[in-house]
Every structure is written in structure tokens, then in C-alpha cells.
Amino acid sequence: MAQIIVVTSGKGGVGKTTSSAAIATGLALKGKKTVVIDFDIGLRNLDLIMGCERRVVYDFVNVINGEANLNQALIKDKRCDKLFILPASQTRDKDALTKEGVGRVLDDLAKDFDYIVCDSPAGIEQGAMMALYFADIAIVTTNPEVSSVRDSDRILGMLQSRSRRAEQSLEPIKEYLLLTRYSPARVKTGEMLGVEDVKEILAIELLGVIPESQSVLKASNSGVPVIIDQESDAGLAYSDTVARLLGEDVPVRFITEEKKGFLKRIFGS
């Protein structure tokens, strides 16, 4: 039976889609058969970041409405044969997602996947609720700033009250914190909340810290999940995150300011 992971945040622009793409790719690279679903109906982005936007024929809503079957809609990743993408519809809105429809599609996918990664839209409306409703694991993506932390807290409340596991009084969703766009230098100057501050406020287990990095934007624009770029801090941090998700004990990196080397100090970075 597949594990359903929702990547969620409440706030927009914190890195949900980037994280969904990276984590799904990471799981697949570790040999887990993984599908990543774009729940952001009407504003599809995931296919761009995964670099498969030109291969979208049918989408999630088509499958829900029975206009296409799963095999027609699933896009196999070019880089990793264990990874599939179920893109969002550009022409519909979030009301196209119904609990029955989403449940049916997830049930079908659960039969032959190990992990189903749901990329949640921002907000706390229908789309976000549908993305988190069936989840077993929630990765709460948070930026180290107060509004993002506040919204994450709100989403955690939703996970505990509005999800399937809450409604049916099952074991609660496993909640993990993924801190993105973290800049140790700015934490040091007090411009940004530190890891410990965020952990204390949200009181959930830390899954990973992704440092702010130029490589994330570069990767997004070129349609390659940043985790593929093992030269970059962000790529390595996502690899660590995936390893922790699979139960490995990996120390957290990139949370202290990097000492600039002698040459870097002279020539700049």
C-alpha cells in the first residue's frame, strides 16, 4: 500500500512545488516507485519544474471525470523510470476536485506505487483541503519568517481536524517540518527566524532545512528538479531530507554560516 505524502504550507511561494518535485525525484532515485500529483488546478506549475510541460495531454481532472484513464494521463519522467507525474488541468478550477474523485484516483494509484506525493496549492480552500485529506504524511513547507510560520500552524490545525485520518479517528497524520529558503547569515543578524525558533513554535519533527540558493531558481527555469544538482547545497539538503523521510539518521547540514575561504574572500563568491 502506498504512502500518501502531502507537501503543504498554507502560504504561497514558500517552495511547495520545488520541494514536491525534489522529494518525489529523490524517492524515485532511491528506487521507490513514486508519482507526484499537481493539485494546483488552474495554475499548473509542477510540469514546468519537472520539465515535462510539452508532454501533457490528459490531466488529473480528466482522470477524475473519467475522460481519460490513469495510464493515459501519467507522464513518465525522462531521467528516472520509477517516477511519474500527474499534471494539473490549466483550464479548470479547484472545484473540479471532489472527495470521491480524488479518493478513487489515489486508490487506483496506491495499487502500484510506493509513494504518492501530493503538491498542494496555497491557501486553505478546496484544492488544499483535497490535497491533504487523504494524506498519511504531511511535509509542512515553511520559510523562516513569521507569516509563513503562522500559516503553517493553521495548516497543522487543518491536518489535525479536517483530514480523513482525523475524521475517522485513525492514527494521526505524521507531520514533518521542512524549512526552506534558510539563510544562516540572515538568521545571525536577526532578520530571519532560526531553526530552533520555528521548531519551538510549530512543535513538529524537523525533516530538513533547505538553504536559500541560486541553484533552485536555475533548476526551476530549466525544468530539472534541484535534487538532481548534487553540486548545490539545496540539492544535497533535499537528498538528506529524502533519506530522513525513509528513516535514515542524517545530521542537518547548512544551518550555520559557511566560512568564506581565503580565495573566496579575495575574489568574491
Place this chain on the structure above:
Amino acid sequence: MAKQNLELKATSFTLSVLHINHHDLDLIAAELDNKLAQAPQFFLGAPLVLNLSAIQHAQIDFYALKQLLTDRNLIIVGITDASKEQIEQAKEMAIAVVKSGKQAPKAELPKRATKIVKQNVRSGQQIYAQNADLIIFGAVGNGAEVIADGSIHIYGALRGKAMAGAAGDNQSVIIANSLEAELVSIAGQYWLTEHLQQYALNQRGCVRLDGESLTVESLPQ
């Protein structure tokens, strides 16, 4: 058998009760005139019961009081909530001593229960402990609200809003491991963050009502 010439039956009437709150008859006269001027017809010949609860310990000239009311076409039919001496005086003047039917049924305080929440209260969540104390094993986040008719105990940080004594119980308290609240309120008296932080900046403490205003007590470590 001949028809009885009298019958005794119990019937209840609604009577106006005049609460006498001061023993100075001049003051009473002035206030009464004021009242009567507003609706002279309404009070014309109205039967009145005097409630003396506020002046039980005061010396009062009963004859003068009676005269004062009679002069204004008010008829005293009885007194209530009077002291022993006052009752004696009333009897001498042939005024009945009455007890109000439902001696303001001292609303028996319903038994208070306790509501326990064993998790963090997150932003946007609202918890109401109706007619109960509220105990939270965890933190109350910014944007969360915890409300209780009784007291609130938080074994974590209070960052959101806490309202104790929501039904008016001014004996309720709010206790938190760290008072960083957006708002604390007891029986309707409230403080926002700024005010609270003058007293207790992120400390363990107990917020309670001292007369009309809130106060923060530190707790033993």
C-alpha cells in the same frame, strides 16, 4: 346549605417593588418626584412593596417615609427584605411583611467539569470549554483561541487568545507556562499584548481579576 359569605383563595399579583437605597428622605423625595413626573398616570394609586435590603442597618423614620409616599398617591401594601426592627415598626403601622415568591433563587452554581486537550492548539482553531475549566497540554499558537467558562491552564506557551470566565465568573484565572498572548480576558476584562508584556514578558504566570482590572501573578518556580 347557605352560600358561604366568604372564601379564601390564593391568587398571585404582580406588584411594583420600590427599592429604597438611601435613608435620607429628602433625597428619596426628590428622586421620586422626578420619576413620577415621567409617568404620573402609571403610578397613580399604585400598590407598592418597599424593598429595604439596602438600608437594613440604617435608622429610618418609617412614619415620615410612609407619609412621603402617601402624599404622592402611592399605597404601601408591604415591606420586604427588612431588618427585625423595621419589621416591628411595620407591624405597628399595620403594614404587611411579605416575602417575594422566588427568593431570587440563588442560581445553584452548576457543577463545573474539566475539559482536557492533549495537543497544541493551532492557529485558526477555537476551543470552548462550556461550563468547564480548560486544561491544555501543549501550546496555544498565534491566531488560536481558547475560551472557558471556568479557568484556563496551559502547560505550554500561550501565544494566541485566552478568555476565561466567559460566562462572567470573575474568580477564574489564566495560567500559562509562557505568557506571550495576543489577548487575555477574564470575565470580559481584557489586555492586549502590549499591556500584558509590561507585567510579564514571556514568563510563567497567572492572570487574574483584581477588582475591576487584570493583574499578573508570578508562579513559584
